[in-house]
Amino acid sequence: MSIQTLLSAALAKRQAFLHQAAMAQTDCFRVFHGTVEGVNGLNIDRYGHAWLVQSFHQTLTEDELREIDTVLSQTAALPIIYNDRSLGHSRVLNALSPELQAFADAEQVMLENGIKFTSKLRHEGQDPLLFLDMRIGREYVRAHSQDKTVLNLFSYTCGIGTAAAMGGATRVMNVDFSSFALAAGNTNAALNQVAGVCEFVQSDAFPALRQLAGLAVGGRRKQKLPHYPKLAATQFDLVFLDPPRYAKSAFGIVDLINDYQGLFKPALLATKVGGTIVACNNVAKVDRQDWFASLVRCVEKQGRRVTSHQWLDPHEDFPSFDDNHPLKIVALTLH
Template sequence: MSLQSSLTHAINQRAEFFKQAALQQTDCFRVFHGTVEGENGLNIDRYGNAWLIQTFHQTLTEQQLTQITEILNAHLELPIIYNDRAKRNSRIENNLADDFNDFACSEQVIQENGIKFTSKLRHEGQDPLLFLDMRIGREYVRANSQGKTVLNLFSYTCGIGTAAAIGGATRAVNVDFSSFALAAGKKNAELNEVADTCEFIQSDAFPALRQLAGLKVGGRRGQKLPKYPKLAATQFDLVFLDPPRFAKSPFGTVDLINDYQGLFKPAMLTTKSGGTIVCCNNVAKVERQAWLNSLVRCVEKQGRSVSSIEWLHCHEDFPSFDDNHPLKVVALTID
């Protein structure tokens, strides 16, 4: 199937989804999920008043970009931002015309289920300021935060924390190492008038999490530990754990394939008895049942038990092969 045909088919398949999104005050979603829908490494999203095209493997030809533009404009005429990330560790390569560049680099406001989020399609980082496939996580947290305390780890721009505050949380603590991401998170809280509920801690996740869990802060062998914010041991009603695939710091190594438990154990210890921890793993080759089994074993080794398990599945704008999406999200209630 040609690119034109694949994109047209994807848009037609989403006709009912587009209607529901409008009714639910949502103007940010995936329009074309290339890996599954016929063009590996090509994603097309709507972010508010713009279409965002991203390529991760192969740069689009002028002809392909023209074809995509015509199809998108026939559906809804919006500015089209093309971020080519096919080279150099996913950094954006291509230049835009001046008017589109000004638009891409300026702050916009998008909506998801009526929640407002700041958006900037080109900025000092690599990714858009809201990960659209995590919509199901934000919906779950919003629906399950009334009267609860919430800890949002690896918070990025604090979409989970914002959703928790809107859902009635009494306290939403966001932890991330990036001052840029937390600044966007503060903007999100302000946009939705929940700044009084949200807290923002700029810290490496390891020392923050270990202190909250009441554990000693250590580091990788031979590494001198930098300064970090001092935190008191605290347990939360709901903990959201969404780490990157792999990252190293003086305090430890994030490795979702070989050592998810290194983060899960202290995160579980910060979860109150009867509370919920939501775990995310975005590595495709990690098998979901084996991963879940390892989490349950870790809970049991601490003398606790899992009383309920709920899988959260991505929405239909993120189709997957055989309903086995690379992003796995599971909510565990722990006694």
């Protein structure tokens, strides 16, 4: 089946969603989730005033791009930026026309539920500046942040933190190692006039989290510890934990398959009694119920208990096989 036919079918399925998005002041969402909708590794998104087409397995041909253009232009006549990321390192391979390159390099602003987010379709990093499948997480945090203190770990461009501030949080601490990502987060806070409650801590997550949890900062064997900012032990009303699949530093190893507890334990220690920790795991092969059971065990080992929980499933613009989405998000209220 052609890309044109498959994309048309995906858009037809989303008509009610697209109407709801417009009513909710949202102009960033997925219109084609290729892994589920027929072309593995092809994603097509609306990012504000542009369409973003990304291919992760195979370079699109000129004919395929024309087919995509034909369908998208009927929905909204916007510039189409194609990022070919089909090599293993996922860097953008293809050149654009000078006009489109200038547009892709320029800062734009998009809307999600009326919140403004900075957008740049090509930049020094690899991924777009807002992960669209995390919309449900930002909605949850916004709805549960009134008069709360919020810790946003692995914050990237601070979408969660901005949503918390817009939801009435009294303090939001965003922690990320990337100065580039935190600069974008600062822009997001400023765009929404909530910079006054947002903090931006550039740090490896391990020392930041262990200090906040009141634990000693250690490192991997024979690794010299680099400088890290000093933080006072603090508990928050709401903690959001969204680590990458795998990362290694002198302070420790992030491994969502084999050692989620290495991060989850200090994160729950930094969560107040009666507070909520939102845990995320984006590895498809991690079983949802097994992972959840491991989180509950970790809580109980600390002499605490889960009093309630809520699963947060991505919206319908991110369809999944058998409702088993790779991104798993659960909000745990702790005693």
